[in-house]
Each structure stands twice: as structure tokens, then as C-alpha cells.
Amino acid sequence: MDTVSDVPYIVEASGLTKEFKGFAAVKNVDLRIRRHTIHALIGPNGAGKTTCFNLITKFLEPTRGTIRLNGKDITRTPPADVARLGMVRSFQISATFPHLTVLENVRIALQRPIGNSFHFWKSETSLDALNDRAMALLADVDLISYAKHLAVELPYGRKRALEIATTLALEPEMLLLDEPTSGMGREDIARTADLIKRVSEGRTILMVEHNLSVVSDLSDMITVLARGEILTEGPYSEVSKNPQVVEAYMGTGGAH
Template sequence: MESYILQATGLSKQFRGFYAVKDVNLRVRRHSIHALIGPNGAGKTTCFNLLTTFLRPTTGSIQFNDREISASDPATVSSMGLVRSFQISAVFGQMTVLENVRVALQQKAGMTWAFWRRDRALKVLDARALELIAMVGLTRWLHTPAVELSYGRKRVLELATTIALEPEMILLDEPMAGLGHEDIAPVMEIIRSVAKGRTILMVEHNMKVIAELCDRVTVLQSGQILAEGSYDEVSRDPAVIEAYVGGAND
């Protein structure tokens, strides 16, 4: 019997009479990499915001680990093990790479008060911080302020801070957005490594990335599920091909 970590049932979001998402039934298998794709305006962002409780649904329910979360707030959901990273890099620019990761570790350890303690009091977190920084290939920039990093390195730093929270499930919003061609393969390997023992749901436009990384793909169009299956299955679906007007094969 398959285990689903995240399930949405009859999920809808209405804005002034317009349905951005309508009657979406989505199940994400535990320890899988699942993609949510669709043409522009398909409702991906709204669906993502609903699943991460940044928006409240008009109707429907969301369960994470068999617990209803549709009325919860993002902080509560994060503490339950469902963590989101954003399309725009969200790191503290004036803090170093090490400090950014250490702040995330402080939050996980319930040490947010430690902002006001001397730096040496936080050394206990350094071993894990260094391990995470090495995982994403940023050891060379350990003491570099995040603002000085390239866009691609800021994105992988955000991944490191997300992993520091030790989530069961990570939702990635267009992790390849804005990356140079040379950065895509390394970030894919990081995501593949991060996925071991975790579940990932990602919104992504790069179909080559989807084909190589994802176990299952859900296609949205006009706020509703158009198709679902493996990448090979959905990429051959006539309705999906029509929706993308050939764009999925670019």
C-alpha cells in the first residue's frame, strides 16, 4: 500500500468569482520527487501557495502526514516538517554563508534568542553548518557575505538553509529560475542528494530538469489537473502537447 505524505482533496481558490484553482485532487508519494507543471497562467503558483498555507482555500482540504493543515499558518506547517523555498532567493545579504546556515540551525534548535549572544556561544552549531555548506558546494565562500554571491550560489545557499530545518518535505518554487546553463547540472545533483530520505514537490519550467529528476508529474491547465503520470506519459499526452503548443519539447 502506497504512502502519501501530502494530499489535497477538492482544492479550489476563488478570487472575485474567478477560479485560479478548481477541484484539484493531488497526492504526493512519500520519498518521491513530484513536479507541478503547466503553461503560464495554469494556476501553479496559487496551488503552491495553497499547499504551503500562504493562501486559504475557498473549498477543499490539505493533509500533511494525515493531519489537516488547510487552516494552519506557514510557521506551524514548517514546524511540522513541510518547508518551502521561494523563486526569489531568500537569504540574509549582509550575513556570511556560515551565518545564514547557522541562523537556520538556531531556528531548528529553538535557539532564536541566540541572536543576542556572543558568536562563540554558537560554535556548537558550526559542525552541522559546515557539513551543509559542503553539501551544496559553498565551502570556498564560507565567510563571504551572501550579497556578494552569484545568483546561482544564493539559490544553493537557500537550499542549505532549508535543509538545516530538517524538513520531511520540501517545496521548491522554480529552483532553476535565473540560473546560468552551467549552474543547472550542479543544482540538480544537490536536489537529488537532498531528496534522499525526503519528499520534494517542485514547480519548474525546465522540462529537461523535470525529465531527469522527477518520479511523477502533475500538469495543470486553467486551474485544473490536465494530466498526471511519469514524465514520459504526460509528455506524450495529446492534451498536454496541445496545452503547451509544443513548448514542453523545447
């Protein structure tokens, strides 16, 4: 029996606290992320969501508290080791090579074990064996028509799609997205939201996102932070009606 999948929460954080020179950016946060859901972390500027996200992804060490992944304590585990366990932050190791083609970028990601150097010395023939898998990943993110384009030539929204493709090459069980639609126009936002929905199948996603229409469309569960603490949690239908949320966040003009 697969005991890991019997645990309903892929990530469980308890008492998560991060202090910077006496200032608590995150205070005693308990966060449970259910397997195979899209979980959004939202809040006004200064709410602590980025700090919280950085703690979960292991880019920051907590002052206090514990983080468990599939029941395993990862509180002091380095990010590369956490990635090997299946939790990968998009853009963590997926910086693209601007002067290689889109296909070449994905092929490199496919043959790079986490924590090891890129295998630039591999022959062109051995890399060709990865083409089918690479093209399948490009199909997943709707980039087939851009396969032979240089990464530098991609429109902004498509660059983000390529970064997601190179992250997916690592076959993560859990994908962490930091402001995936930031800086995008309406068309790119819609395309990226659709992409996130598609790649979430069979995976868990935690995202920090400021665009509330994206959050309402995608999220199964939302955690709202304010002043470093959890204000409330629940599906969008509940969270959006919470008077404290309306006051602290929705009323800032970001609700529509």
C-alpha cells in the same frame, strides 16, 4: 510501529479550489504526493500551478477543499505551524543576510526555532558549537569553498544553494521549491538540478518548475495543470506523449 511512514502519501489534497472574486484559479484539484519522491507541478502560464503551490504551502487559504499532511488536516493551519510539522517551503524563512558570511547565515538558521526571533544575542562561542553542523550543510550544497564569503558576493546560482542550505537547517521532511532554476544559465541549472537530487534523499520534494529538461531528469511524478484543473498525471515518459499536454504546454516551445 511508525504509523506515519506507513501512509504512502505525505500530502493529500482533495477538491482544492481557489476563487478570486468569482474567478476560479484552481478548480477541484485532487493531488497526492507520495513519500520520498520528487513531484513536479507544471503547466503553461495561467494554468494555476503557482496558486496550487501556494495553497499546498499554506500561503493561500483554499475557498474549498482539504489538505492533509501525514494524515493530519492542515487546511486551516498557519504556514509556520505547518513548517514545524516538517513541510517547509524554501525561501519561506530562509532569506539570507547579505552582509554576513555564508557560514554565518547557516549558523543562524541552525539556531533559529521556526516562528521565533533570531538569537542575535548569543555569544560567538556558543555559535561556534554549530560550526560542524553548518559546514556539513554547506558540504551538502557544495558551498564549502564559499564559507567565508559574504552572501552578497555569491553568484546567483550559489545564492539559491545557500537558501536551500538554510532551509535544510530546519530538517524538513518535505521540501517545497518554487521555480528553483528560474533565471539561471545552463551551468547553474545543471548544478542546481544535481543539488536537488542530492538533498531529495530521505525527503519528499514538491516543485513548480518551468524547465522541462529539469523536470524530466528529476521527477518521479508530474502533475500537469491547465486552466486551473489537472490535465494529466504520471511519469515524464507518459506525460510528454499525452496529446493534450503537447497541445497545451509542450507546443509552446518549452519542450526542449
